[in-house]
Amino acid sequence: MPRSPSSSAQAARQALADQLREIRSEAGLTAKALAAGAGWDRTKVSHIEHARRSPSAEDIRTWCRVCGVDDQAGDLVALLRTAEGMWVEWRRMERAGLKRAQESVLPLFERTRVFRSYSSWLLPGLLQTEDYTRAVLRAVRRRRGLIDDVEAAIAVRMERKQLLQRPGRTFAFLIEESVLRTGVGGMDVMRDQLVHLAEAASRPSVSLGIVPMRPDREIRPVEDFWIYDGEQVSVELVSGYLTIINPREIAMYGQVFGSLADKAVHGARARRLLQNAVEYLDDEK
CATH class of the missing domain: 3.30.870.10 (Endonuclease Chain A)
Known part of the structure; x- marks a missing residue:
């Protein structure tokens, strides 16, 4: 999603990034291992975790699948939608x-x-x-x-x-x-x-x-x-x-x-x- 002129929107993006990073860490995966499991370029994980790049809903589902927490995907996609809605x-x-x-x-x-x-x-x-x-x-x-x-x-x-x-x-x-x-x-x-x-x-x-x-x-x-x-x-x-x-x-x-x-x-x-x-x-x- 594009960067907005508000720290509210940026904070929402960062909160999502932090949760994704925590999920990866708890799964015992390095960023390189997660990228490999998802079939992504290795820099993509770092960019998402530092809120420099917004994940798509499909990216979030893939992230959760590779980390073995498919049940968390729905809540994280909802968080993504909230962040996206702050700047339209x-x-x-x-x-x-x-x-x-x-x-x-x-x-x-x-x-x-x-x-x-x-x-x-x-x-x-x-x-x-x-x-x-x-x-x-x-x-x-x-x-x-x-x-x-x-x-x-x-x-x-x-x-x-x-x-x-x-x-x-x-x-x-x-x-x-x-x-x-x-x-x-x-x-x-x-x-x-x-x-x-x-x-x-x-x-x-x-x-x-x-x-x-x-x-x-x-x-x-x-x-x-x-x-x-x-x-x-x-x-x-x-x-x-x-x-x-x-x-x-x-x-x-x-x-x-x-x-x-x-x-x-x-x-x-x-x-x-x-x-x-x-x-x-x-x-x-």
């Missing part, structure tokens, strides 16, 4: 279409009770109108050369928005003011989106903070991220989708979220910025 390139995540990609995160959203989201470029999906989502997903489909299942993907996204109405969940959204001024879908789409954003922010379970544009900012993350129950972070990067479960890294994102929340405006001041953005669009017509 967009082309892999979306190869079956945007609808499947939208569906893949539904279980995570369903089990989460406390959501924290920071957005520096686009509005979060849970706050998007149908037309705004359509504009975003159409642009993604064109840019990445995907199959055209945009309308099906929109339906999944709109269904996911129902979470905002379910009891027992809280949502804290932080949005850069520049997001309110960045056109997606045209003037009419953006105006309707801003009105919808104000309505969504009025829900008791929703907290909306807008980080004002100013020249003396000290903290500005380059990526959008979500924090789920303080147990997992999802980050959207240019090349792929990153899942973080390392407590130290999660704490870092939590600290950044808190710092940005301190700089954001809420309530009446946030509504004023929204109204200013709407008036700007009206003036530009």
Whole structure:
């Protein structure tokens, strides 16, 4: 699997490598003997054990067979899948279409009770109108050369928005003011989106903070991220989708979220910025 920018993914790869090395050692085999028994080049074992090369599921089954522990192969393959899932390139995540990609995160959203989201470029999906989502997903489909299942993907996204109405969940959204001024879908789409954003922010379970544009900012993350129950972070990067479960890294994102929340405006001041953005669009017509 490709190396990711997260120590969570690297730690998962290393944990798998350590278990494979332990199995070989307990079987009384040298790396050379294991490679010979598997029919591999002798360097392959060393590369796998030092997490410089990711084994395939078949490699793991072969490893366990040569070491006489076939019964452990299933658990180790599951560990491999977990490590692979922490870093997924967009082309892999979306190869079956945007609808499947939208569906893949539904279980995570369903089990989460406390959501924290920071957005520096686009509005979060849970706050998007149908037309705004359509504009975003159409642009993604064109840019990445995907199959055209945009309308099906929109339906999944709109269904996911129902979470905002379910009891027992809280949502804290932080949005850069520049997001309110960045056109997606045209003037009419953006105006309707801003009105919808104000309505969504009025829900008791929703907290909306807008980080004002100013020249003396000290903290500005380059990526959008979500924090789920303080147990997992999802980050959207240019090349792929990153899942973080390392407590130290999660704490870092939590600290950044808190710092940005301190700089954001809420309530009446946030509504004023929204109204200013709407008036700007009206003036530009």
